[in-house]
Amino acid sequence: MADETTPVAVAPAPTSSPAVAKSAAPAKPKVEAPAYREFPTIPALQPDAMTGSNPFVAAAAHNEAIGFPGALLDGWEQKAVAKMGELLGKYRSLRVYMDACVHCGACTDKCHYFIGTGDPKNMPVARQDLMRSVYRRYYTLPGKLFPKLVGARDMTKDVLDDWFRYYNQCSECRRCSVFCPYGIDTAEVTMAAKEIMHTVGHGHKYVNEIIGKVHKIGNNLGLPGPALENTLEGLEEDVLEDTGAAVKYPLDMQGAEVLLVTPSADFFAEPHVDSLIGYGKVFHAAGISWTLSSKASEAGNFGMFIGNYEQMQKIAMRVREAALELGVKRIVVGECGHAWRVAYAFWNTLTGIGAGAGVGKPDPFAIQLQKQLDPNYKQPSHICEVTWDLIQAGRLKFDKAANDHRIVTFHDSCNVARGSRMGDYAGGQFDIPRNIIRAVANHYVDMSEATTREKTFCCGGGGGLLTDELLDLRVKGALPRMEALKQVADQHGVNFMATICAICKAQFTKVLPYYGFKMSMVGGVHQLVSTAIVLNNEQ
Amino acid sequence: MNLVFALLFYAATLILVGGVAYRIYEYARVPAPLKIPTTPAPTTTGGVVFRMFREVLFFESLFKSNLWIWALGWLFHVGLALVLLRHVRYFTEPVNFIIAFIQPFGMYAGFAMAAGLAGLWARRFLVERIRYISTPSDHLMLALLLGIAFTGLAMKFLMHTDVVAVKTFFLGLMVFEIHPLPAHPGLYLHLGMVALLMIVFPLSKLLHAPGVFFSPTRNQVDNPRETRHLAPWAAQLDSKN
Ligand code: HEM
Ligand code: SF4
Ligand code: SF4
Ligand code: SF4
Numbered sequence: 001m002a003d004e005t006t007p008v009a010v011a012p013a014p015t016s017s018p019a020v021a022k023s024a025a026p027a028k029p030k031v032e033a034p035a036y037r038e039f040p041t042i043p044a045l046q047p048d049a050m051t052g053s054n055p056f057v058a059a060a061a062h063n064e065a066i067g068f069p070g071a072l073l074d075g076w077e078q079k080a081v082a083k084m085g086e087l088l089g090k091y092r093s094l095r096v097y098m099d100a101c102v103h104c105g106a107c108t109d110k111c112h113y114f115i116g117t118g119d120p121k122n123m124p125v126a127r128q129d130l131m132r133s134v135y136r137r138y139y140t141l142p143g144k145l146f147p148k149l150v151g152a153r154d155m156t157k158d159v160l161d162d163w164f165r166y167y168n169q170c171s172e173c174r175r176c177s178v179f180c181p182y183g184i185d186t187a188e189v190t191m192a193a194k195e196i197m198h199t200v201g202h203g204h205k206y207v208n209e210i211i212g213k214v215h216k217i218g219n220n221l222g223l224p225g226p227a228l229e230n231t232l233e234g235l236e237e238d239v240l241e242d243t244g245a246a247v248k249y250p251l252d253m254q255g256a257e258v259l260l261v262t263p264s265a266d267f268f269a270e271p272h273v274d275s276l277i278g279y280g281k282v283f284h285a286a287g288i289s290w291t292l293s294s295k296a297s298e299a300g301n302f303g304m305f306i307g308n309y310e311q312m313q314k315i316a317m318r319v320r321e322a323a324l325e326l327g328v329k330r331i332v333v334g335e336c337g338h339a340w341r342v343a344y345a346f347w348n349t350l351t352g353i354g355a356g357a358g359v360g361k362p363d364p365f366a367i368q369l370q371k372q373l374d375p376n377y378k379q380p381s382h383i384c385e386v387t388w389d390l391i392q393a394g395r396l397k398f399d400k401a402a403n404d405h406r407i408v409t410f411h412d413s414c415n416v417a418r419g420s421r422m423g424d425y426a427g428g429q430f431d432i433p434r435n436i437i438r439a440v441a442n443h444y445v446d447m448s449e450a451t452t453r454e455k456t457f458c459c460g461g462g463g464g465l466l467t468d469e470l471l472d473l474r475v476k477g478a479l480p481r482m483e484a485l486k487q488v489a490d491q492h493g494v495n496f497m498a499t500i501c502a503i504c505k506a507q508f509t510k511v512l513p514y515y516g517f518k519m520s521m522v523g524g525v526h527q528l529v530s531t532a533i534v535l536n537n538e539q
Numbered sequence: 540m541n542l543v544f545a546l547l548f549y550a551a552t553l554i555l556v557g558g559v560a561y562r563i564y565e566y567a568r569v570p571a572p573l574k575i576p577t578t579p580a581p582t583t584t585g586g587v588v589f590r591m592f593r594e595v596l597f598f599e600s601l602f603k604s605n606l607w608i609w610a611l612g613w614l615f616h617v618g619l620a621l622v623l624l625r626h627v628r629y630f631t632e633p634v635n636f637i638i639a640f641i642q643p644f645g646m647y648a649g650f651a652m653a654a655g656l657a658g659l660w661a662r663r664f665l666v667e668r669i670r671y672i673s674t675p676s677d678h679l680m681l682a683l684l685l686g687i688a689f690t691g692l693a694m695k696f697l698m699h700t701d702v703v704a705v706k707t708f709f710l711g712l713m714v715f716e717i718h719p720l721p722a723h724p725g726l727y728l729h730l731g732m733v734a735l736l737m738i739v740f741p742l743s744k745l746l747h748a749p750g751v752f753f754s755p756t757r758n759q760v761d762n763p764r765e766t767r768h769l770a771p772w773a774a775q776l777d778s779k780n
Contacts, residue, residue, distance in 0.1 A: 045667050090772055092571040093755045099562070100750030103677050104612065105662070105669035106604040120671045129672065142676070142742050150743075151674035174756075177577045179604030181594065181612075182747055183756035185575065309572065309773065345574045345763045349773070354764055363777060379764040418577055421761060426579035426586075454579060 031472040033514035034116055034479050036486060042109040046118035053473050055168040055465075058203035065212040066311060069201035076200040077155045081138050083196045084131075088139065093188040098135045100182045101125060107176040107184070112457045113169050116476030121166045124176035124186040130162055131193055160202065167193040168204055169473055171463035172305065173414035178454050190463070191307025198306055206467035211302050214315055219264035219298035225251075228294055231267050239277060245535035247284040249276075253291035255327050258283065260290055260383070261299040261319055261343075262334025263502035271523040272505055275335050278526030281533045282387050286395045290332075296322035299339035300502065304346075305464035313350040316342065320351045324369055330377040332386055335524050337413035337462065337501030343380045344420040354379045382422050384500060387529060388432045391439050397534040403441035406496040408528065409488050410434055410446070411481065411508075412456035413501035427453075433500055433525050440532040445492045451484040459499075461507025474507060475514045482515040489517070498525045541708075544730060545717045551737035558741025559749060566753040570770035580761035587760050594757060608662070615655025619684075621648035622691070629702075629709045646695065653688040656681055680743065683732055690729035700726045 060070030073079055088095050107124040109115070114122040121127060129151065136143030136152035143152035153159055172187035197203065213222040223231075232249040239247045250256065260283075266276040283290045296319045303312030323331055331353065333343045348354030352366025370378060390396050410433060416422075422429040430453045438444050451457050460477030488494040499505060499522060508522035581587045593599040598616075601609045625645025628634045660681045663673045694700050700723040711718040720726070739745070752758065769777075 042668070045671060089569055090572065090770075092566065092569045092753060093575060095569045096566055096750045096753045096755075099744070099746040100754065102744045102747050103669075103672050103674070104601070104608055104659075105666065105672060106601055106608050108668040108672065110604065120668070123668060123672065125672050140742065142739075148675065149679075150676045174577060177756050179600055181598050181601040182751045183577055183594075183600065183754045185577065185756050188575070310776065313776065348763050348767045349573060349769055352767060354767065419575070421578055421580075426582055426761060429578065454577070 031475055031514070033475050033511075036479075036483055036515075040115075040480070040483060043115060043118040045120045047120055049119040050113075050117050050122065050169060050473065051119075051165065053165055053169060053470065055164065055467070056205040056469050057164070058205040058208040062205060062208040062212055063198070063201060063203045066208060066215070068198045068203055068208075072201045076160075076202075080160070080196050080200050081134070081155050083199045084135065084192070085139065087192050087195065088135075091188065091192065093185060094192050097128065097182075097184045097189060098132055098139075101128060101132065101180075101184055104181065107180050107186075110176050110179045111170075111186075112173075112175070112460060112480045113171075113473065113477045116460070116479040117169075117473070119169075121162070122169055124180075124184075127166055127170055127186055128184065128189045130159070130166055131189055134159060160197070163193050163197060164202060164204075167197070168465060168470070169477075171414075171458045171460065171465055171477070173458035173462055174418040175414065175455070175458065178418060187463075188307075191304070193307075194305070195307040198308065203306070204464065206469075207302050207305055207464040211306075211311060211315070214298055214300075214302070214318075218295055218318070220300050220302070221264040221268065221298075223264060223267060223297065225294040225297075228267060228292070228297060232292070235273070235277060235280070239280070243281075243535050245281075245284065247277075247280045247535070249280050250291040252294055252326065253289070256289045256291035257328065258288055258290035258330045258332050258386075259296070259319075259323050259326055259328040260292055260332050260334060261296050261322075261339075262292070262383075263300050263336040263339060264298045265502040265506060266334055267297075269502075269506060271509070271520070271527060272335075272502055274527035274530055275524030276526075278524065278528075278530030278533070279334060279383055281530055281535060282383075282390065282396065282526070285397070285533055285535055286390050291326060291328070293322035293326060295325070299333050299336045299343070301339060301342040302464055304338055304342055309350075312342065312346065316347055316350045316353075319347070320353055320365060320369060323353070324365065324372070327372060329372070329374040331373075331380045332383055333380050334383050335500040335502065335505075335526060337415035337503060338419075339502075340382055340500075341415040341419035344382070347380060382432075384432050384436060384525060385422050387526070388423075388436055391436065398440050398529075398532040399534055400440060400442050400532055402532045403528055404443070406441060406528070407443040407445065407492060407494045408437055408441050408496045408498055409444070409485070409494045410437060410452075410525075411459065411497050411499040411504060411522075412452055412454075413499055413504050414456055414458045414462065416500060417454055417456045430454075433498070436525055437498060437528055440528050445488050445494055447484040447488050451480060457481045457484070459501070459504040459507040460511065462501075462503050466503055466506055471510070475511050478507070478511045478515070482511075482517075485517070486515070495521060496528075497522050498528055499523075500525050540722065540727070541717050541720050544708075544720055544727075544734075545712060547731070547734045548712060551734040555737040555740050559746075562741055562746055563749050563753075566749065570772065571755040571759065572770035572773045574759055574761070574763040574768050575755050576759040576761050577756040578761055580759065582761050584760055587758060591752065591758060595751060608659075611655045611658035611662070613655075614651050615659060618648040618650075618652025618655055621645045622652055622688075629706050630713065632706075632710060649688060649692050649695070653685060653692065656685045656688065660685070676743065680739075680745075683736055683739075687729060687732045687736065690725050690732070694723075694725050694729065698723075698725055 133153040142150045167190045170190040177185035210220045265272040301315045303315045422432045457480040460474045509519040512519045627638045701721040704721045707718045708720045
């Protein structure tokens with residue numbers, strides 16, 4: 001079972017760091033953590049090292065529930081090529097990137113999955129070439145005339161199998177795009193490949209199942225409203241007991257000032273829930289009324305992972321509907337990497353949430369929402385922006401010593417780092433979370449500069465890969481991050497890695513033990529806030 | 540031979556100009572439906588122009604990712620640019636003083652270009668990762684450019700040709716007159732390869748030159764909060780909702 005779907009799966013993993021773990025699913029290949037490298041040298045190629053990685057193909061029901069054909073269509077080859085042509089006409093990124101790569105090789109050693117596996121098809125340019133070879137065959141003159149010369153290939157079942165395998169070994173983290181002289185973003189290619197595969201009926205089970213749940217139940221975990229209500233009540237009791245303060249965790253509260261949209265893992269999984277507790281304490285301490293929504297009880301948007309604009313838009317629309325129904329003045333997004341990318345960079349485009357709803361065909365709902373929202377906060381805010389603003393305004397008090405048992409470092413989540421922003425200047429997404437940590441804890445150390453900020457390494461579980469059948473890949477892909485963590489753990493005694501992404505948290509809890517760390521070492525920024533915040537205890 | 544080369548260059552010029560213009564038209568026409576600048580990204584148009592300027596002139600991202608490729612690639616491109624500028628003298632009379640000024644640098648640039656190309660080519664054999672991703676066309680492209688550089692340098696330093704006659708030939712082509720080209724095997728090779736390069740340009744990875752300006756991760760302003768960014772096909776989906 002996948003982490004995101006069963007909260008329990010976030011928990012136990014061997015604590016003693018054996019190289020080989022017992023497999024949970026029957027037909028699963030062994031999971032091996034690569035050895036730490038003494039110096040982070042570039043690995044030698046190990047061709048086909050990861051051909052054994054077999055993501056589960058979605059069942060008919062999962063495909064059909066979200067509008068794709070149930071199984072691989074007859075004549076899928078032509079249909080796939082035709083779909084590629086359609087996407088080439090819709091996405092400038094794909095159109096330009098298929099032509100522009102000069103095979104310079106600058107990106108070859110930049111992907112965490114290549115570093116962890118040595119499989120040459122995990123080099124970003126080689127991953128792109130899986131599609132580029134087909135593009136050249138059908139859409140360029142040299143590829144039609146001299147396929148061998150330019151490395152062009154027909155669209156065959158073998159090619160499709162390679163696509164399914166290796167496009168499901170890309171977390172769409174965009175690290176390669178930082179280093180490419182033309183900014184070629186392999187994530188764009190991966191998304192296009194996934195969309196093509198979906199269109200011909202070859203979807204990935206994990207992601208499709210989750211998208212189905214969002215539409216049917218409202219969140220990725222499939223938690224129905226009453227279960228949410230129970231959990232939140234439980235949280236209120238816990239916090240009251242711990243702190244003596246009557247912090248509220250409201251659901252569907254009409255007329256609240258803030259709608260908080262957060263990844264559903266925050267409701268159940270460890271350590272996610274500690275951050276949710278933290279958000280509530282921040283709002284409580286600042287006297288801001290807020291609510292969660294049962295309709296939009298999920299910030300995550302897996303539509304992005306499969307590159308499907310319509311799905312992404314449909315999932316984003318729930319948030320607009322919830323905001324309108326509840327009459328809120330401001331929309332705030334919790335700790336979730338790709339969700340923040342979608343909210344920050346795409347919501348305005350997809351749903352008109354954000355200033356400028358008037359562009360395009362005037363949409364009455366978008367305009368109504370613009371009128372309803374506080375003119376200072378027409379755009380969604382990140383919870384870190386909210387907290388940092390309050391700290392600067394002197395509206396929150398902290399007992400920093402409460403975090404003294406922790407020596408903290410920060411993992412930049414790639415979707416926040418390379419796909420979005422916080423605050424009003426480029427790079428605010430790096431400073432604001434660190435500022436918050438420094439405001440609530442006394443001991444903070446950054447990891448190696450080659451692995452932070454825009455150069456951050458993905459946790460290894462993003463992009464819709466957070467599923468058990470890909471555990472071996474996830475463990476290997478975490479290698480560069482684990483090495484950087486090991487360095488600060490050895491040199492500075494770091495014992496807590498804060499992050500602001502639900503997937504990062506779930507992924508790290510699972511893989512840390514393979515590298516000899518405790519799984520409780522990872523947690524949210526608002527978990528630290530929660531520990532240190534001083535609440536006024538009147539009821 | 541005069542007629543053959545005249546026709547070849549007319550054809551090559553047509554293909555180069557027409558082909559690249561068509562590609563640019565395509566790149567410009569296909570919309571970028573979402574805001575995807577690789578952040579941190581400039582928040583103003585001026586900032587984006589500056590980012591692009593640094594990428595195109597200094598290969599900034601490449602500098603951050605791989606110093607070897609950067610040094611060799613930059614050497615090659617700067618060499619190429621100077622050599623191209625130096626060749627402008629074959630097409631203008633009188634020669635602009637800037638072009639006249641760079642003539643001596645242009646000469647050394649030829650060596651720089653060849654050295655850069657040789658280094659890049661060596662990487663395709665020596666570095667396992669780059670060997671893996673190289674296709675025959677990658678090698679041929681480097682061979683072609685090196686061939687052009689060698690024949691050019693050879694004519695300068697080893698077996699001179701009548702450059703005045705060459706200039707008369709090209710000035711003539713520009714007004715649709717065919718003048719005699721010196722019968723020189725080195726020159727025939729040089730010009731033949733240049734024409735081939737011009738022909739493959741719009742069909743090959745050389746499209747990175749126009750492509751870099753159209754890369755959404757580099758040319759977009761990071762302002763999704765301020766303005767709604769909407770592609771025409773996406774706007775149509777909107778009206779269906
Ligand atoms: C806007 C102008 C241009 C820019 C910004 C640019 C940039 C680059 C960069 C960054 C690389 C990768 C590094 C390298 O391998 O050298 C590259 C490679 C290359 N460029 Fe350009 N370039 C431009 C124009 C041209 C032109 C006009 C040509 C040839 C007629 C050319 C030929 C090549 C070739 C052949 C390579 C591949 C080298 C290899 O195989 O390793 N470029 N270019
Ligand atoms: S987007 Fe990330 S995971 Fe995908 S190829 Fe690039 S570096 Fe690797
Ligand atoms: S860095 Fe860019 S141009 Fe170079 S090989 Fe990688 S994707 Fe191609
Ligand atoms: S899970 Fe975290 S690190 Fe991994 S892809 Fe998402 S944001 Fe990036």
